[in-house]
Amino acid sequence: MKPRVGVVTFPGSLDDRDAVRAVALMGGEPVPVWHADAGLGGADAVILPGGFSYGDYLRTGAIARFARVMDAVREFADAGGPVLGVCNGFQILCEAGLLPGALIRNRSLSYVCRWVSIRSEATDEVLQVPIKHGEGQFAAPIDDLLRIEAEGLVAFRYCSPEGLVDDDFNPNGSAHGIAGIRNAAGNVLGMMPHPEHAVDPDLGPTGGQHVFEWLLAAAGARVPTP
Amino acid sequence: MNTTEDAPLLNLTAEEPRHRALALTDDEYRAIVERLGREPNDPELAMFAAMWSEHCSYKSSRVHLRTLPTTGEHVLVGPGEDAGVVALGDGVACVFKMESHSHPSAVEPFQGAATGVGGIVRDVLSMGARPVALLDPLRFGPLDDPRNRYLFSGVVAGIGQYGNSIGVPTVGGEVRFAPCHGPNPTVNVMCLGFAPAERLLRGKPGREGSVLLLIGASTGRDGIGGVSVLASRTLEDDAHGSRPSVQIGDPFSEKLLIEACLEMAERGLLEGLQDLGGAGLTCAVSESAARAGLGAELDLDAVPQREPRMEAFEILTSESQERMLAIVRAEAVEAAREVCMRWGLDASEVGTLHTGGELRVSHRGRTVAAVPAAALADEGPEYRRPMERPRWLARIREDDPARQDLPVSVEEAFVAVFGSPDVASKRWVFEQYDWLVQGQTVQGPGADAAVIRLEGSLKAVAVATDGNGRYGSLDPYLGGALAVAEAARNVASVGAKPIGMTNCLNFGNPERPEVMWAFAEAVRGMGDAAAALGTPVTGGNVSFYNESGDSAVYPTPVVGVVGLLQDYRLAMRPGFTEAGLPIYLLGETRPELGGSQAADVLFGKVSGRPPALDMEAEARLHAVLRRLAQADAVGSCHDLSDGGLAVALAECAIAGGVGFHVSLLVSDMLPWVALFSESASRAVVTAKRGRWQEVESTAHAAGVPVARLGMTGGSRIAVHDLFEIELPDALVIHEGAIPRLMAPGRVGGD
Numbered sequence A: 001m002k003p004r005v006g007v008v009t010f011p012g013s014l015d016d017r018d019a020v021r022a023v024a025l026m027g028g029e030p031v032p033v034w035h036a037d038a039g040l041g042g043a044d045a046v047i048l049p050g051g052f053s054y055g056d057y058l059r060t061g062a063i064a065r066f067a068r069v070m071d072a073v074r075e076f077a078d079a080g081g082p083v084l085g086v087c088n089g090f091q092i093l094c095e096a097g098l099l100p101g102a103l104i105r106n107r108s109l110s111y112v113c114r115w116v117s118i119r120s121e122a123t124d125e126v127l128q129v130p131i132k133h134g135e136g137q138f139a140a141p142i143d144d145l146l147r148i149e150a151e152g153l154v155a156f157r158y159c160s161p162e163g164l165v166d167d168d169f170n171p172n173g174s175a176h177g178i179a180g181i182r183n184a185a186g187n188v189l190g191m192m193p194h195p196e197h198a199v200d201p202d203l204g205p206t207g208g209q210h211v212f213e214w215l216l217a218a219a220g221a222r223v224p225t226p
Numbered sequence B: 001m002n003t004t005e006d007a008p009l010l011n012l013t014a015e016e017p018r019h020r021a022l023a024l025t026d027d028e029y030r031a032i033v034e035r036l037g038r039e040p041n042d043p044e045l046a047m048f049a050a051m052w053s054e055h056c057s058y059k060s061s062r063v064h065l066r067t068l069p070t071t072g073e074h075v076l077v078g079p080g081e082d083a084g085v086v087a088l089g090d091g092v093a094c095v096f097k098m099e100s101h102s103h104p105s106a107v108e109p110f111q112g113a114a115t116g117v118g119g120i121v122r123d124v125l126s127m128g129a130r131p132v133a134l135l136d137p138l139r140f141g142p143l144d145d146p147r148n149r150y151l152f153s154g155v156v157a158g159i160g161q162y163g164n165s166i167g168v169p170t171v172g173g174e175v176r177f178a179p180c181h182g183p184n185p186t187v188n189v190m191c192l193g194f195a196p197a198e199r200l201l202r203g204k205p206g207r208e209g210s211v212l213l214l215i216g217a218s219t220g221r222d223g224i225g226g227v228s229v230l231a232s233r234t235l236e237d238d239a240h241g242s243r244p245s246v247q248i249g250d251p252f253s254e255k256l257l258i259e260a261c262l263e264m265a266e267r268g269l270l271e272g273l274q275d276l277g278g279a280g281l282t283c284a285v286s287e288s289a290a291r292a293g294l295g296a297e298l299d300l301d302a303v304p305q306r307e308p309r310m311e312a313f314e315i316l317t318s319e320s321q322e323r324m325l326a327i328v329r330a331e332a333v334e335a336a337r338e339v340c341m342r343w344g345l346d347a348s349e350v351g352t353l354h355t356g357g358e359l360r361v362s363h364r365g366r367t368v369a370a371v372p373a374a375a376l377a378d379e380g381p382e383y384r385r386p387m388e389r390p391r392w393l394a395r396i397r398e399d400d401p402a403r404q405d406l407p408v409s410v411e412e413a414f415v416a417v418f419g420s421p422d423v424a425s426k427r428w429v430f431e432q433y434d435w436l437v438q439g440q441t442v443q444g445p446g447a448d449a450a451v452i453r454l455e456g457s458l459k460a461v462a463v464a465t466d467g468n469g470r471y472g473s474l475d476p477y478l479g480g481a482l483a484v485a486e487a488a489r490n491v492a493s494v495g496a497k498p499i500g501m502t503n504c505l506n507f508g509n510p511e512r513p514e515v516m517w518a519f520a521e522a523v524r525g526m527g528d529a530a531a532a533l534g535t536p537v538t539g540g541n542v543s544f545y546n547e548s549g550d551s552a553v554y555p556t557p558v559v560g561v562v563g564l565l566q567d568y569r570l571a572m573r574p575g576f577t578e579a580g581l582p583i584y585l586l587g588e589t590r591p592e593l594g595g596s597q598a599a600d601v602l603f604g605k606v607s608g609r610p611p612a613l614d615m616e617a618e619a620r621l622h623a624v625l626r627r628l629a630q631a632d633a634v635g636s637c638h639d640l641s642d643g644g645l646a647v648a649l650a651e652c653a654i655a656g657g658v659g660f661h662v663s664l665l666v667s668d669m670l671p672w673v674a675l676f677s678e679s680a681s682r683a684v685v686t687a688k689r690g691r692w693q694e695v696e697s698t699a700h701a702a703g704v705p706v707a708r709l710g711m712t713g714g715s716r717i718a719v720h721d722l723f724e725i726e727l728p729d730a731l732v733i734h735e736g737a738i739p740r741l742m743a744p745g746r747v748g749g750d
Helices: A016-025 A069-078 A088-095 A142-150 A209-220 B026-036 B042-051 B102-107 B109-125 B146-166 B232-237 B251-266 B280-291 B312-317 B330-342 B373-377 B393-398 B410-418 B469-474 B476-492 B513-533 B597-603 B615-630 B644-656 B671-676 B692-702 B727-741
Strands: A004-009 A029-034 A045-048 A083-086 A102-104 A112-120 A126-133 A137-139 A154-159 A178-182 A188-191 B075-077 B084-089 B092-100 B130-140 B170-177 B186-196 B211-216 B272-275 B295-299 B323-328 B347-354 B358-363 B366-372 B441-443 B450-453 B460-466 B497-506 B537-543 B556-565 B582-586 B634-639 B660-662 B683-687 B706-712 B716-719 B723-726
Touching (some): A088 A102, A137 A178, A154 A188, B026 B042, B026 B373, B042 B312, B042 B366, B092 B556, B109 B130, B109 B251, B130 B450, B170 B460, B186 B460, B186 B497, B280 B312, B280 B323, B280 B347, B323 B330, B323 B347, B330 B347, B393 B469, B410 B727, B476 B497, B476 B556, B476 B634, B497 B615, B513 B537, B513 B556, B582 B615, B644 B671, B644 B683, B723 B727
Parallel strands (some): A004 A045, B092 B537, B295 B358, B497 B537
Antiparallel strands (some): A102 A137, A112 A126, A112 A154, A178 A188, B084 B092, B582 B683, B582 B706, B716 B723
16 A cells, blocks of 8 residues: 655645656645645645745745644644655745755845755765755754754755765755754654655766655554554 | 836826837727727726737737648647647647746746746646646856856746746746847746657637636736736826736745646646736637637626725736636536635635627626627737848958967867856756656756656657757857757757757847848848748747847757657767767868857857758667667767867767767868857767677768777867866866856855
């Protein structure tokens, strides 16, 4: 039985169809979830995709956190359900308080679309994935940042192709080169790079497969045995 | 200024007849009176002024555009609809169109460019297609001027902000710089969309009783100006009411419009769909009615308005963004409104179609206009404007740069050309665009052509834009022909078969005979090349009046060619990625430096004759490239254009990270001329291991000259006896040029 992965569409979500395609390619069963839904359609995992929810005219993710579906997402996350937030999804998770910190405007003040290398803090693997965002600079008060580091919540850092974390390879000025973080329980992951655009070998590097493997495994653990 | 790029801003005086204030000539006014059998009232006159404007009626260009080849094996919809359509096979249609937003961008670069993207996306959407790719051909003045840097950075940021926020990848385009574009930046935007062929919204939309549903943003006073100014009244009554007419884009609403319209199309709720662009509601309603051979009732009180007390002519000609007009059967209206509501969009019943051909407009409960819809949409004037070949042209064309002495070493010449902004890497631009969203981008910006695959299929579309203003200024016929050849060659260089083209024709004031001559010549050249290369013209856009003071833009026909690739996995790429592969030059090199990048950079000269174009040789090259791609015989393929062989080889090395060593075996011209010559119909390929005989024999069999230049390998760009440069140094020259010019300290500074 394939793990069922809910992909939430907010008004202004852009990479929702891409996340659906990636879930299917990686062996999961994608389940479309609408922002106004009360539930998650029985999904075993949830993706909040990239985009500009509600136009992001106020502050990225600031309105989406109030969407009806977010109550269900919060409940799901609190119960240990695996949640992946990508780009705008990461911003929404931070606004919703499910992850610490915030994403602010890139250091360059420009939108940037580029393939980058990130290092998995758990496995030391270097992954090739694309970023595409204008507000992807991870920021947090120094106390929070120290706690994030002390508790080992950093999931990914921007790095050189060889895995060296250095400011030269930090595309947006993120504190400590942070590209993705998780919650203390380890079931909620937010990241600015787009794993869903790095799963199909016909289109380029496949660093995103690593992320989907985690998500599907975590979802599979919740699949009731038939 | 507004999107109708017709007239300079009008100076309204009380004594001036109202039609002249709206840029209608006395003859045009008489034609309106004759057609109506009476004097038009104010709202009617505003509608005629908008619809008979150059922008909407193509009155100066139509006689020339009519000569273009518009039919072919793949063409489903030619010119006349909102966008052209070619068939890709398997029931999939590709909808595409290019448009200009130069004038608004010159006034307000960020919003001007952003709303240009919004407009072209709605053109494609109105055919029922999902927009899948954007390309942006841009022209600016030199970057040593802070104002040009401001325009350049604003336009790029505006395109990025809009395109990125609606989830349509920006996959290509080009950027060039020339002094004539300082006061007249050129901002063209091309959009492609895919739709199931049987679901295309085209032809005669709607029947008697069909409901006109206005969807999306409310209607404000934005975008009223230029031609549509009955604002003499506004100016008199309220001098402060004459606000700038550049519209502000709301990409979030556009994204909702895209999804809502496509959902309605998928569910079969739409008879027709019309975007609201230039001339706003007037254009959308009159064209819909005229196309259906009907008339319409339009109730302006039902139009959601952003501001109180809007006049009828304002509602009729407002160019407020992010609006679409759906033509829906009465029984489908409820379902259509539900879809819109789900996406958070307003949908208002603003009218109905009816027999009789008359467009009747009511406002505040009384009829304010009643004119034949066809008179507005189809019966605009048509001019055969005087043409004259400029006298100075002959002298400039005699001045052949290939006869000059090279004032520097070949290495210095290469560094100068390779680092010139036209040739240098445009990474600074395309990194501000999302080229990945939708997940079908096989090749994005920076390659010869972008490649977008069809979901669930091996097929893909290759698309590229091109237009060399220098060539156009020296020989507009060749400028038009070479633009088609180059864009088609770009598409062929990834292995695709060119199947159709669109264009945006950027010219000065058509009332000047030399501009009109150049326009006619460019169209003639484009038509000849389109016929020879199998790329019928499915539509396009004309942008006149790109001049201020004495300075007009180069005659710049920009062409966008769409090609079909049967298997995207076989798409060829430009980069040298492997050492030890033999490098071949396909095509013939002649001492052709007229209008070239090298002549411009090295001598500061735009002179001589542009490269000759043998259209049969060009077509033969395309066929060879296609065969090599299908046979999977080459390691790389890159076409030759600006900067000639030297630039093409260096780009291949940088793209793949592997150097090369080549020798030029030329006896009939100086080596530097051979390096920088821009002779048409050429490409550089490398043969895969063990495949060199196949590459040679394929070229021989097709009658395409083929010469082995050397081998890939090493960390240097090396041209025997002429120059050698380390790859990292070449990278700095190529990648660093534009960032250095745009360094933060310089933007808006100096």
